[in-house]
Amino acid sequence: MLGILVDGLFVIGKTDLQWNMVCRELLGHEPPPVILNSNRSILAGARIRYKWLEAWFVIPPAANAGDEVMQQHARYHLLVWMGALLFMDKSADRVSLLPLQFLNPISNGRQYSWGSAALAWLYRHICSASKKD
Template identity: 60%
Template sequence: MGITLQDIEVMLGVPVGGFLMVEKTNLKWKDVCTELLGHQPLDPIQHPNENKSILVEARIRVNWLEARFGAPLAVDASDAVVQQHARYHILVWLGSILFMDKSAERVLVMPLQFLNLISDAKKYSWGSAALTWLYRHLCKASDTKAMQIGGVVMLVQLWVYSRFPQICPITRLPQQPVQAGPLANSL
């Protein structure tokens, strides 16, 4: 028994058909951000024990992205700027649901390479990539020192509730407030 591609498609509505998301992972992510988002992250801090860098491997800080794209788009914005903002919003959505980082303060930059042309995004199998990411994080979570988990955690919860309905939380209606005075007055 395990989470399958059918589960991710039925429970989350994420497409599993299409091209597999197998691309280069040795890209210079700083250059990818510059090209597709229009902003270049600063160089990483040289102290390996400090986690204050904007871009670490293929993960970028969400607050840095929000500082660049948080303001509303100008009415006369060029098509390139609109595309950059759209990529930002899609990247944050993907990073907060499908490709969640266990720190919850960074998003994965890897999906950005599949958003070069936003209209081509529907050609890819986002569900299989998200399920692969989830299995990777489930494997890491099995380590005795692991304290957090990443991936599509919402899918795990939905899957458990659908397979084991007896542990699903039950919504109860609120009870009527207790009347002041004797109980006999309320009958």
């Protein structure tokens, strides 16, 4: 329905990255430190709060912004789009940062089989949801 590729490179990445550093490198902003045993943290594992991201990217980049700033804004918009449509989970306030590692540079995103990755994500979450506990 979305015209997302089902052929291309496999979406296989790392899950044990230092996500605060990934955010700083690819989005230009580093989330504050994690608050232990609290649901108020901006970053929880590889998931980050939408509102925190939105606060940084609510203002469009200037017309004369450099390539890096434009790439950061494009990554933000793709991340939110992917989190809302392809890789959603039960939380309504966080987005997974996992796809971010495949968007450096932003043009790399075209190489991957996002449709297959979304299907695998869906199957994983259906399996988790079907457990008795």
